[in-house]
Amino acid sequence: xxxxxxxxxxxxxxxxxxxxxxxxxxxxxxxxxxxxxxxxxxxxxxxxxxxxxxxxxxxxxxxxxxxxxxxxxxxxxxxxxxxxxxxxxxxxxxxxxxxxxxxxxxxxxxxxxxxxxxxxxxxxxxxxxxxxxxxxxxxxxxxxxxxxxxxxxxxxxxxxxxxxxxxxxxxxxxxxxxxxxxxxxxxxxxxxxxxxxxxxxxxx
Numbered sequence: 001x002x003x004x005x006x007x008x009x010x011x012x013x014x015x016x017x018x019x020x021x022x023x024x025x026x027x028x029x030x031x032x033x034x035x036x037x038x039x040x041x042x043x044x045x046x047x048x049x050x051x052x053x054x055x056x057x058x059x060x061x062x063x064x065x066x067x068x069x070x071x072x073x074x075x076x077x078x079x080x081x082x083x084x085x086x087x088x089x090x091x092x093x094x095x096x097x098x099x100x101x102x103x104x105x106x107x108x109x110x111x112x113x114x115x116x117x118x119x120x121x122x123x124x125x126x127x128x129x130x131x132x133x134x135x136x137x138x139x140x141x142x143x144x145x146x147x148x149x150x151x152x153x154x155x156x157x158x159x160x161x162x163x164x165x166x167x168x169x170x171x172x173x174x175x176x177x178x179x180x181x182x183x184x185x186x187x188x189x190x191x192x193x194x195x196x197x198x199x200x201x202x203x204x
Contacts, residue, residue, distance in 0.1 A: 004120055005071065005096060005098075005119075005120060008071060008072075008118060008119065008120070009071050009072050011166070012052075012070075012071070012072040012074070012075060013072050013073070013074045013075075016053070016072065016074035016075050016078060017074075019052060019053055019075070019078075020053055020055065020078075023052075023055065023114075024055055026192075027055070027114070027142075027192070027197075028055075029191070029192075030142055030191035030192050030197055030199060031055060031056055031059055031113060031142065032059050033142075033189065033191050033199050034113065034140055034141070034142035034191065034199035034200075034201075035056065035059045035060065035111070035140060037140065037187050037189070037199060037201040038109055038138055038140050038201065039138065040061050040064075040109075041108075042061070042063035042064075043063060043064070043065070044064050044065070044108040044109055045064070045065045045067070045106065045107050045108050045109075046060065046064050046065065046066050046067065046107060046108065046109045046110075046111065047067045047068075047069070047100075047102070047106075047107045047109070047110045047111065047132065048066070048067070048068045048069065048111045048113075049069055049097045049100070049110060049111065049112050049115060049125065049128075049129065050069070050070055050071065050097050050112060050113075050114070050115030050118070050119070050125075051068045051069060051070050051075075051079055051111070051113075052070055052075050052078075052079065052114070053075055053078040053079050053082060054068060054078065054079030054080075054082040054083060054090070054092075055082075056111060056113055057079075057082055057083060057086055057088055057090065058086060060088075062088075066088065066089070066090045066091070067090070067091045067093070067102075067107075068083070068090050068091065068092045068093070069092075069093050069094070069095035069097070069100070070094065070095070071094070071095070071096055071097070072094070073094050076092050076093065076094050079092050080092040097112075097115060097119060097124075097125040097128060098119070098121055098124040098125050098128055099128070100128045100131075100132055102132045103132070104131055104132065105131075105132070105133065105134045105135065105137075106132050106133075106134070107132050107133055107134065107137060108133075108134055108137050108138070109133075109137060109138045109139075109140065110129045110132065110133055110137065110138075110139050110140070111140045112125070112126075112129060112139065112140070112141050112143075113140070113141070113142040113143065114142065114143055114168075115143070116141060116143050116172065116174070116177065117143045117144050117145065117168045117169045117170070117172055118167075118168050118169070122172065122177055123177060123180065123181065126177060126178065126180075126181035126183075127181055129181070130181050130182050130183065130204055133204045134204070135204060136203060136204060137203070137204045138201060138202070138203055138204075139178070139183055139200075139201070139202040139203070139204070140199075140200075140201055141174065141178065141198075141199070141200040141201075141202070142191065142197065142198070142199045142200075143174070143197065143198070144168060144170060144193075144196050144197050144198075145172055145173060145174040145196070145197075145198055146170065146171050146172060146173050147173070147195070148173050148174065148175040148176065151171075151173075152170070152171035156170060156171060157171060170196075174188070174198060174200055175188070175200075178200065178202050182204065183202035183203065183204060184202060184203050184204075185200055185201070185202045186201050186202060186203055187199070187200060187201040188200045
């Protein structure tokens with residue numbers, strides 16, 4: 001299956017000019033719902049991992065220290081422009097989610113929206129999120145997942161061969177991945193397409 005870091009960088013570089021037009025309208029409400037689950041406090045240090053063009057930024061409180069990363073330079077440039085447009089002081093960096101340069105226990109909140117179903121090694125991304133979160137820190141996830149109660153059938157696995165190449169894996173189960181990384185899930189809410197998209201809040 002073609003799902004590598006190099007391929008993701010290449011395809012999202014190509015998608016960048018059209019990304020907002022396609023993704024922003026459909027996922028505005030799911031983003032807002034997911035971020036509303038976080039117990040926000042002024043002064044929190046927040047990391048958006050795989051943040052794309054920064055579509056989560058309008059839904060974040062202003063009184064935060066915000067850091068944003070993405071694998072693709074084209075996406076980070078657009079995220080930086082969006083931060084300026086919304087007058088947000090955001091540190092934007094090109095970075096692999098499996099190799100974060102931040103120190104241990106550095107952040108109060110890590111946001112992983114639309115990345116766990118895309119990256120080739122989501123377990124490594126979750127391990128890094130766990131590492132950089134403070135004890136008691138919150139992990140906010142929103143993505144498309146296979147139901148936890150049943151594995152993907154042959155039809156979905158077959159379709160996944162194609163969706164993984166152009167967009168995303170549709171066979172991954174959220175709860176086992178997140179719990180295996182050491183997190184405790186506190187909220188799990190369907191937010192779009194009859195539960196295909198879910199918003200989860202977990203705590204270290």
